[in-house]
Amino acid sequence: MSTQSPAVLVLEDGRVFEGEAYGAIGETVGEAVFCTGMTGYQETLTDPSYHRQVVVMTAPHIGNTGVNAHDMESQRIWAAGFVVRDPAIRPSNWRSQGDLQTSLTEHGVVGISGVDTRALTIHIRDRGAMRAGIFSGPVALESIQSLLARVHAAPQMSGAALASEVSTKQEYVVEPSGEPLFTVAALDLGIKGSTPALMAERGIKVHVLPADTSFERVRELAPDGLFFSNGPGDPATADSEIELLRRALDARLPFFGICFGNQLLGRALGLDTYKLPFGHRGMNQPVLDRATGKVAVTSHNHGFAIAWPGGDTTQAVDTAYGPVRVSHVALNDDVVEGIACTDIPAFSVQYHPEAAAGPHDASDLFDRFVDLMRAAGEDPARHEGEESHDA
Numbered sequence: 001m002s003t004q005s006p007a008v009l010v011l012e013d014g015r016v017f018e019g020e021a022y023g024a025i026g027e028t029v030g031e032a033v034f035c036t037g038m039t040g041y042q043e044t045l046t047d048p049s050y051h052r053q054v055v056v057m058t059a060p061h062i063g064n065t066g067v068n069a070h071d072m073e074s075q076r077i078w079a080a081g082f083v084v085r086d087p088a089i090r091p092s093n094w095r096s097q098g099d100l101q102t103s104l105t106e107h108g109v110v111g112i113s114g115v116d117t118r119a120l121t122i123h124i125r126d127r128g129a130m131r132a133g134i135f136s137g138p139v140a141l142e143s144i145q146s147l148l149a150r151v152h153a154a155p156q157m158s159g160a161a162l163a164s165e166v167s168t169k170q171e172y173v174v175e176p177s178g179e180p181l182f183t184v185a186a187l188d189l190g191i192k193g194s195t196p197a198l199m200a201e202r203g204i205k206v207h208v209l210p211a212d213t214s215f216e217r218v219r220e221l222a223p224d225g226l227f228f229s230n231g232p233g234d235p236a237t238a239d240s241e242i243e244l245l246r247r248a249l250d251a252r253l254p255f256f257g258i259c260f261g262n263q264l265l266g267r268a269l270g271l272d273t274y275k276l277p278f279g280h281r282g283m284n285q286p287v288l289d290r291a292t293g294k295v296a297v298t299s300h301n302h303g304f305a306i307a308w309p310g311g312d313t314t315q316a317v318d319t320a321y322g323p324v325r326v327s328h329v330a331l332n333d334d335v336v337e338g339i340a341c342t343d344i345p346a347f348s349v350q351y352h353p354e355a356a357a358g359p360h361d362a363s364d365l366f367d368r369f370v371d372l373m374r375a376a377g378e379d380p381a382r383h384e385g386e387e388s389h390d391a
Protein backbone atom coordinates (compact mmCIF):
# COMPACT_ATOMS: atom_id res chain seq x y z
CA MET A 1 0.00 0.00 0.00
CA SER A 2 1.17 3.48 -0.78
CA THR A 3 1.24 6.07 1.98
CA GLN A 4 -2.24 7.33 2.62
CA SER A 5 -3.34 10.82 1.72
CA PRO A 6 -6.72 12.36 2.52
CA ALA A 7 -9.52 12.21 -0.01
CA VAL A 8 -13.05 13.53 -0.08
CA LEU A 9 -16.21 12.31 -1.80
CA VAL A 10 -18.67 15.10 -2.61
CA LEU A 11 -22.20 14.26 -3.70
CA GLU A 12 -24.27 16.50 -5.93
CA ASP A 13 -26.68 17.32 -3.09
CA GLY A 14 -23.85 18.56 -0.88
CA ARG A 15 -23.31 15.47 1.30
CA VAL A 16 -19.62 14.90 1.94
CA PHE A 17 -17.70 11.75 3.01
CA GLU A 18 -14.08 11.92 4.08
CA GLY A 19 -11.62 9.10 3.59
CA GLU A 20 -8.19 8.20 2.24
CA ALA A 21 -6.96 8.17 -1.35
CA TYR A 22 -7.24 4.72 -2.90
CA GLY A 23 -5.72 4.21 -6.36
CA ALA A 24 -4.69 7.24 -8.41
CA ILE A 25 -4.42 10.64 -6.73
CA GLY A 26 -6.41 13.40 -8.42
CA GLU A 27 -10.03 14.10 -9.18
CA THR A 28 -12.89 12.38 -10.94
CA VAL A 29 -16.59 13.00 -11.41
CA GLY A 30 -19.42 10.73 -12.54
CA GLU A 31 -22.73 9.24 -11.52
CA ALA A 32 -22.51 7.62 -8.06
CA VAL A 33 -23.99 4.11 -8.16
CA PHE A 34 -23.81 1.25 -5.69
CA CYS A 35 -22.95 -2.33 -6.54
CA THR A 36 -24.07 -5.12 -4.22
CA GLY A 37 -21.64 -7.82 -5.41
CA MET A 38 -19.62 -9.47 -2.64
CA THR A 39 -17.04 -10.53 -5.24
CA GLY A 40 -16.37 -9.73 -8.90
CA TYR A 41 -14.91 -6.26 -8.35
CA GLN A 42 -12.45 -6.71 -11.20
CA GLU A 43 -15.19 -7.72 -13.66
CA THR A 44 -17.19 -4.72 -12.45
CA LEU A 45 -14.38 -2.22 -12.89
CA THR A 46 -13.54 -3.45 -16.40
CA ASP A 47 -17.18 -3.60 -17.60
CA PRO A 48 -17.54 -0.76 -20.16
CA SER A 49 -21.13 -0.17 -18.98
CA TYR A 50 -19.62 1.55 -15.90
CA HIS A 51 -18.06 4.27 -18.07
CA ARG A 52 -18.65 7.67 -16.34
CA GLN A 53 -19.89 6.04 -13.13
CA VAL A 54 -18.36 6.25 -9.66
CA VAL A 55 -18.86 2.76 -8.28
CA VAL A 56 -19.58 2.30 -4.57
CA MET A 57 -19.05 -1.26 -3.34
CA THR A 58 -21.53 -2.21 -0.60
CA ALA A 59 -19.41 -5.19 0.52
CA PRO A 60 -17.04 -3.72 3.12
CA HIS A 61 -13.86 -5.63 2.35
CA ILE A 62 -12.66 -5.26 -1.24
CA GLY A 63 -9.47 -6.39 -2.98
CA ASN A 64 -8.85 -9.61 -1.02
CA THR A 65 -8.38 -11.78 -4.12
CA GLY A 66 -6.21 -9.25 -5.96
CA VAL A 67 -6.41 -8.88 -9.74
CA ASN A 68 -5.39 -11.12 -12.64
CA ALA A 69 -5.18 -10.92 -16.44
CA HIS A 70 -7.98 -13.47 -16.86
CA ASP A 71 -10.77 -11.61 -15.12
CA MET A 72 -10.57 -8.49 -17.29
CA GLU A 73 -13.87 -7.95 -19.14
CA SER A 74 -12.13 -5.43 -21.46
CA GLN A 75 -8.67 -3.92 -21.92
CA ARG A 76 -9.01 -1.31 -19.19
CA ILE A 77 -10.86 -0.12 -16.12
CA TRP A 78 -13.88 1.89 -17.26
CA ALA A 79 -15.38 2.94 -13.93
CA ALA A 80 -14.77 6.65 -13.41
CA GLY A 81 -14.08 6.23 -9.70
CA PHE A 82 -14.13 3.62 -6.94
CA VAL A 83 -15.42 3.88 -3.38
CA VAL A 84 -14.65 1.25 -0.76
CA ARG A 85 -14.77 0.92 2.96
CA ASP A 86 -11.96 -1.37 3.98
CA PRO A 87 -9.50 -2.35 1.24
CA ALA A 88 -7.44 -5.53 1.61
CA ILE A 89 -3.90 -4.71 2.67
CA ARG A 90 -2.51 -7.74 0.87
CA PRO A 91 -4.32 -9.95 -1.67
CA SER A 92 -4.33 -13.67 -1.04
CA ASN A 93 -5.54 -15.96 -3.79
CA TRP A 94 -3.91 -18.59 -6.01
CA ARG A 95 -5.05 -16.68 -9.12
CA SER A 96 -3.85 -13.27 -7.96
CA GLN A 97 -1.20 -11.54 -10.10
CA GLY A 98 -1.31 -8.11 -8.50
CA ASP A 99 -3.13 -5.92 -6.05
CA LEU A 100 -6.18 -3.84 -6.77
CA GLN A 101 -4.82 -0.54 -5.47
CA THR A 102 -1.81 -0.74 -7.83
CA SER A 103 -4.09 -1.68 -10.72
CA LEU A 104 -6.34 1.33 -10.04
CA THR A 105 -3.27 3.57 -9.90
CA GLU A 106 -1.85 2.16 -13.14
CA HIS A 107 -5.16 2.76 -14.90
CA GLY A 108 -5.35 6.29 -13.49
CA VAL A 109 -8.58 5.57 -11.60
CA VAL A 110 -9.17 7.83 -8.63
CA GLY A 111 -10.72 6.08 -5.64
CA ILE A 112 -11.42 6.61 -1.97
CA SER A 113 -11.34 4.19 0.95
CA GLY A 114 -12.43 4.44 4.56
CA VAL A 115 -15.92 5.59 3.54
CA ASP A 116 -19.02 4.47 5.44
CA THR A 117 -20.37 2.79 2.30
CA ARG A 118 -23.48 1.62 4.13
CA ALA A 119 -24.50 5.21 4.92
CA LEU A 120 -23.58 6.28 1.39
CA THR A 121 -25.66 3.47 -0.16
CA ILE A 122 -28.68 4.32 1.99
CA HIS A 123 -28.28 7.96 0.95
CA ILE A 124 -28.26 7.04 -2.78
CA ARG A 125 -31.14 4.61 -2.24
CA ASP A 126 -33.22 7.29 -0.52
CA ARG A 127 -32.34 10.26 -2.72
CA GLY A 128 -31.64 8.50 -6.04
CA ALA A 129 -28.54 8.11 -8.18
CA MET A 130 -26.71 11.41 -8.40
CA ARG A 131 -23.44 12.87 -9.58
CA ALA A 132 -20.40 12.72 -7.31
CA GLY A 133 -16.75 13.63 -7.32
CA ILE A 134 -13.74 12.07 -5.59
CA PHE A 135 -10.91 14.49 -4.84
CA SER A 136 -7.45 13.68 -3.44
CA GLY A 137 -4.06 15.38 -3.48
CA PRO A 138 -3.87 19.21 -3.68
CA VAL A 139 -7.41 19.59 -5.09
CA ALA A 140 -8.86 18.03 -1.91
CA LEU A 141 -7.73 21.14 -0.01
CA GLU A 142 -10.13 23.36 -1.94
CA SER A 143 -13.38 24.48 -0.33
CA ILE A 144 -16.37 22.16 -0.49
CA GLN A 145 -18.18 24.87 -2.51
CA SER A 146 -15.50 24.75 -5.16
CA LEU A 147 -15.54 20.93 -5.27
CA LEU A 148 -19.34 20.94 -5.43
CA ALA A 149 -19.18 23.29 -8.41
CA ARG A 150 -16.97 20.73 -10.20
CA VAL A 151 -19.53 18.00 -9.47
CA HIS A 152 -22.36 20.20 -10.77
CA ALA A 153 -20.40 20.84 -13.98
CA ALA A 154 -20.28 17.08 -14.75
CA PRO A 155 -22.72 15.79 -17.40
CA GLN A 156 -25.86 13.94 -16.27
CA MET A 157 -26.33 10.28 -17.15
CA SER A 158 -29.83 10.96 -18.55
CA GLY A 159 -29.35 11.99 -22.18
CA ALA A 160 -25.77 10.69 -22.35
CA ALA A 161 -24.83 8.90 -25.61
CA LEU A 162 -21.75 6.89 -24.63
CA ALA A 163 -21.67 3.71 -26.73
CA SER A 164 -19.36 5.25 -29.35
CA GLU A 165 -16.87 6.15 -26.58
CA VAL A 166 -16.41 2.53 -25.52
CA SER A 167 -17.10 0.57 -28.72
CA THR A 168 -14.33 -1.08 -30.74
CA LYS A 169 -13.04 1.12 -33.55
CA GLN A 170 -12.35 -1.90 -35.77
CA GLU A 171 -14.22 -5.09 -36.43
CA TYR A 172 -12.72 -8.29 -35.10
CA VAL A 173 -13.69 -11.94 -35.12
CA VAL A 174 -13.90 -14.37 -32.22
CA GLU A 175 -13.60 -17.85 -33.68
CA PRO A 176 -15.69 -20.73 -32.37
CA SER A 177 -13.94 -23.39 -30.30
CA GLY A 178 -15.10 -26.26 -32.56
CA GLU A 179 -16.83 -26.51 -35.93
CA PRO A 180 -18.48 -23.18 -36.86
CA LEU A 181 -22.23 -23.80 -36.61
CA PHE A 182 -23.51 -20.22 -36.80
CA THR A 183 -22.27 -16.71 -37.57
CA VAL A 184 -23.38 -13.82 -35.40
CA ALA A 185 -22.98 -10.08 -35.98
CA ALA A 186 -22.47 -8.61 -32.50
CA LEU A 187 -22.81 -4.85 -32.18
CA ASP A 188 -20.31 -3.68 -29.57
CA LEU A 189 -22.03 -1.03 -27.49
CA GLY A 190 -19.66 -1.77 -24.60
CA ILE A 191 -19.33 -5.55 -24.92
CA LYS A 192 -17.73 -7.62 -22.16
CA GLY A 193 -15.19 -10.27 -23.18
CA SER A 194 -17.27 -13.10 -21.72
CA THR A 195 -20.08 -12.58 -24.21
CA PRO A 196 -18.30 -13.63 -27.43
CA ALA A 197 -16.46 -16.27 -25.38
CA LEU A 198 -19.75 -17.92 -24.35
CA MET A 199 -21.00 -17.74 -27.94
CA ALA A 200 -17.75 -19.24 -29.29
CA GLU A 201 -18.15 -22.13 -26.85
CA ARG A 202 -21.45 -22.88 -28.57
CA GLY A 203 -19.94 -23.04 -32.06
CA ILE A 204 -20.73 -19.42 -32.97
CA LYS A 205 -18.31 -17.37 -35.06
CA VAL A 206 -18.71 -13.85 -33.68
CA HIS A 207 -18.06 -10.71 -35.73
CA VAL A 208 -17.73 -7.96 -33.14
CA LEU A 209 -18.71 -4.70 -34.85
CA PRO A 210 -18.32 -0.99 -34.02
CA ALA A 211 -21.46 0.75 -32.71
CA ASP A 212 -21.87 2.77 -35.95
CA THR A 213 -21.88 -0.28 -38.27
CA SER A 214 -24.41 -0.03 -41.12
CA PHE A 215 -27.11 -2.58 -41.89
CA GLU A 216 -25.45 -3.11 -45.29
CA ARG A 217 -22.28 -4.25 -43.53
CA VAL A 218 -24.27 -6.61 -41.30
CA ARG A 219 -25.88 -8.13 -44.41
CA GLU A 220 -22.52 -8.58 -46.12
CA LEU A 221 -21.52 -10.86 -43.25
CA ALA A 222 -24.63 -12.99 -43.93
CA PRO A 223 -25.05 -13.73 -40.23
CA ASP A 224 -27.47 -16.24 -38.76
CA GLY A 225 -28.24 -13.81 -35.96
CA LEU A 226 -27.73 -10.29 -34.68
CA PHE A 227 -26.66 -9.51 -31.11
CA PHE A 228 -26.66 -6.15 -29.28
CA SER A 229 -24.43 -5.98 -26.21
CA ASN A 230 -24.59 -4.19 -22.88
CA GLY A 231 -23.27 -0.65 -22.79
CA PRO A 232 -23.13 2.67 -20.95
CA GLY A 233 -25.40 5.68 -21.29
CA ASP A 234 -29.05 6.44 -21.87
CA PRO A 235 -30.86 4.10 -24.31
CA ALA A 236 -33.09 7.02 -25.35
CA THR A 237 -30.12 8.44 -27.31
CA ALA A 238 -29.32 5.36 -29.42
CA ASP A 239 -31.29 6.29 -32.56
CA SER A 240 -28.93 4.95 -35.24
CA GLU A 241 -28.60 1.58 -33.47
CA ILE A 242 -32.41 1.35 -33.28
CA GLU A 243 -32.64 2.06 -37.02
CA LEU A 244 -30.20 -0.79 -37.68
CA LEU A 245 -32.16 -3.10 -35.40
CA ARG A 246 -35.48 -2.28 -37.09
CA ARG A 247 -34.04 -3.21 -40.47
CA ALA A 248 -32.80 -6.50 -39.03
CA LEU A 249 -36.19 -7.22 -37.45
CA ASP A 250 -37.87 -6.41 -40.80
CA ALA A 251 -35.60 -9.06 -42.35
CA ARG A 252 -36.57 -11.52 -39.57
CA LEU A 253 -32.92 -11.89 -38.56
CA PRO A 254 -32.86 -13.69 -35.18
CA PHE A 255 -32.00 -11.19 -32.46
CA PHE A 256 -30.68 -11.47 -28.92
CA GLY A 257 -29.88 -8.45 -26.74
CA ILE A 258 -28.34 -8.05 -23.31
CA CYS A 259 -28.96 -5.07 -21.01
CA PHE A 260 -28.49 -2.00 -23.29
CA GLY A 261 -29.40 -4.41 -26.10
CA ASN A 262 -32.63 -5.26 -24.27
CA GLN A 263 -33.51 -1.60 -23.90
CA LEU A 264 -32.84 -1.07 -27.62
CA LEU A 265 -35.07 -4.00 -28.62
CA GLY A 266 -37.79 -2.37 -26.50
CA ARG A 267 -37.27 0.94 -28.27
CA ALA A 268 -37.14 -0.67 -31.75
CA LEU A 269 -40.56 -2.18 -30.96
CA GLY A 270 -41.87 1.29 -30.04
CA LEU A 271 -41.62 1.07 -26.23
CA ASP A 272 -40.06 3.76 -24.05
CA THR A 273 -37.26 3.52 -21.51
CA TYR A 274 -36.98 5.42 -18.21
CA LYS A 275 -34.39 6.04 -15.53
CA LEU A 276 -34.68 3.92 -12.38
CA PRO A 277 -34.34 5.74 -9.04
CA PHE A 278 -31.02 4.04 -8.20
CA GLY A 279 -30.69 1.07 -10.56
CA HIS A 280 -29.72 -2.56 -10.04
CA ARG A 281 -26.04 -3.42 -9.77
CA GLY A 282 -24.53 -6.56 -8.31
CA MET A 283 -24.58 -10.28 -8.70
CA ASN A 284 -27.32 -11.16 -6.26
CA GLN A 285 -30.50 -9.98 -8.00
CA PRO A 286 -33.45 -12.39 -8.18
CA VAL A 287 -35.31 -12.58 -11.50
CA LEU A 288 -38.49 -14.57 -12.24
CA ASP A 289 -38.76 -16.37 -15.58
CA ARG A 290 -42.47 -16.11 -16.34
CA ALA A 291 -42.41 -19.07 -18.76
CA THR A 292 -41.02 -21.60 -16.28
CA GLY A 293 -41.86 -20.01 -12.92
CA LYS A 294 -38.20 -20.45 -11.99
CA VAL A 295 -36.20 -17.84 -10.14
CA ALA A 296 -32.62 -17.18 -11.26
CA VAL A 297 -30.10 -15.28 -9.17
CA THR A 298 -28.46 -12.97 -11.66
CA SER A 299 -25.90 -10.28 -12.22
CA HIS A 300 -27.22 -6.77 -12.98
CA ASN A 301 -25.85 -3.44 -13.99
CA HIS A 302 -28.52 -1.09 -15.17
CA GLY A 303 -29.84 2.35 -14.35
CA PHE A 304 -32.53 2.44 -17.05
CA ALA A 305 -35.34 0.02 -17.89
CA ILE A 306 -38.18 -0.59 -20.35
CA ALA A 307 -41.46 1.14 -19.44
CA TRP A 308 -44.36 -1.27 -19.95
CA PRO A 309 -47.41 0.37 -21.54
CA GLY A 310 -50.37 0.15 -19.14
CA GLY A 311 -48.10 -1.04 -16.33
CA ASP A 312 -49.41 -4.63 -16.17
CA THR A 313 -46.42 -6.75 -17.16
CA THR A 314 -48.53 -9.92 -17.35
CA GLN A 315 -50.23 -8.48 -20.45
CA ALA A 316 -48.65 -8.69 -23.91
CA VAL A 317 -48.42 -5.45 -25.90
CA ASP A 318 -49.09 -5.10 -29.64
CA THR A 319 -46.31 -3.57 -31.67
CA ALA A 320 -45.54 -3.04 -35.37
CA TYR A 321 -43.73 -6.40 -35.15
CA GLY A 322 -46.60 -8.26 -33.50
CA PRO A 323 -47.11 -8.98 -29.80
CA VAL A 324 -44.29 -8.66 -27.28
CA ARG A 325 -44.49 -10.00 -23.74
CA VAL A 326 -42.48 -9.61 -20.57
CA SER A 327 -40.51 -12.83 -20.17
CA HIS A 328 -38.65 -11.89 -16.96
CA VAL A 329 -39.26 -9.56 -14.01
CA ALA A 330 -37.11 -8.43 -11.08
CA LEU A 331 -38.50 -9.83 -7.83
CA ASN A 332 -37.26 -6.88 -5.73
CA ASP A 333 -39.17 -4.18 -7.60
CA ASP A 334 -41.09 -5.69 -10.58
CA VAL A 335 -38.85 -3.98 -13.15
CA VAL A 336 -39.03 -5.51 -16.66
CA GLU A 337 -35.97 -7.80 -16.93
CA GLY A 338 -36.63 -9.45 -20.28
CA ILE A 339 -38.92 -9.33 -23.30
CA ALA A 340 -39.79 -11.78 -26.05
CA CYS A 341 -41.57 -11.32 -29.37
CA THR A 342 -44.15 -13.82 -30.53
CA ASP A 343 -44.19 -13.27 -34.31
CA ILE A 344 -40.52 -12.52 -34.97
CA PRO A 345 -37.41 -14.32 -33.67
CA ALA A 346 -36.28 -11.72 -31.14
CA PHE A 347 -35.76 -11.72 -27.37
CA SER A 348 -33.57 -9.95 -24.87
CA VAL A 349 -32.77 -9.68 -21.17
CA GLN A 350 -31.92 -6.75 -18.96
CA TYR A 351 -29.52 -8.73 -16.80
CA HIS A 352 -26.25 -10.50 -17.53
CA PRO A 353 -26.28 -14.17 -18.51
CA GLU A 354 -22.61 -13.70 -19.53
CA ALA A 355 -21.49 -12.54 -16.06
CA ALA A 356 -18.03 -14.02 -15.65
CA ALA A 357 -17.95 -13.66 -11.91
CA GLY A 358 -21.33 -15.42 -11.89
CA PRO A 359 -23.83 -16.50 -10.94
CA HIS A 360 -24.34 -18.64 -14.04
CA ASP A 361 -28.03 -19.42 -13.51
CA ALA A 362 -28.95 -17.67 -16.76
CA SER A 363 -26.27 -18.93 -19.17
CA ASP A 364 -28.86 -21.11 -20.94
CA LEU A 365 -30.07 -17.92 -22.67
CA PHE A 366 -27.16 -18.34 -25.08
CA ASP A 367 -28.53 -21.80 -25.92
CA ARG A 368 -31.91 -20.18 -26.53
CA PHE A 369 -30.27 -17.83 -29.06
CA VAL A 370 -28.72 -20.88 -30.78
CA ASP A 371 -32.17 -22.56 -30.89
CA LEU A 372 -33.68 -19.41 -32.37
CA MET A 373 -31.04 -19.29 -35.12
CA ARG A 374 -31.45 -22.99 -35.84
CA ALA A 375 -35.24 -22.64 -36.14
CA ALA A 376 -34.95 -19.50 -38.29
CA GLY A 377 -32.55 -21.29 -40.66
CA GLU A 378 -35.41 -23.69 -41.37
CA ASP A 379 -38.01 -20.90 -41.70
CA PRO A 380 -38.77 -19.99 -45.36
CA ALA A 381 -40.55 -16.75 -44.27
CA ARG A 382 -37.22 -15.30 -43.13
CA HIS A 383 -35.66 -15.56 -46.59
CA GLU A 384 -38.77 -14.11 -48.22
CA GLY A 385 -38.56 -11.22 -45.75
CA GLU A 386 -34.96 -10.55 -46.75
CA GLU A 387 -35.85 -10.45 -50.42
CA SER A 388 -38.79 -8.13 -49.95
CA HIS A 389 -36.48 -5.77 -48.10
CA ASP A 390 -34.10 -5.65 -51.06
CA ALA A 391 -36.82 -4.74 -53.49
Ligand SMILES: NC(=O)CC[C@H](N)C(=O)O
Pocket (backbone or CB within 6 Å): 049, 229, 230, 231, 232, 233, 234, 235, 258, 259, 260, 261, 301, 302, 303, 304, 305
Ligand atom coordinates in the same frame (compact mmCIF):
# COMPACT_ATOMS: atom_id res chain seq x y z
N1 LIG B 1 -25.07 -2.77 -18.53
C1 LIG B 1 -25.80 -2.10 -19.41
O1 LIG B 1 -25.91 -2.45 -20.58
C2 LIG B 1 -26.43 -0.83 -18.93
C3 LIG B 1 -27.43 -0.24 -19.87
C4 LIG B 1 -27.74 1.21 -19.56
N2 LIG B 1 -26.58 2.02 -19.72
C5 LIG B 1 -28.29 1.32 -18.16
O2 LIG B 1 -27.64 1.85 -17.29
O3 LIG B 1 -29.38 0.89 -17.90
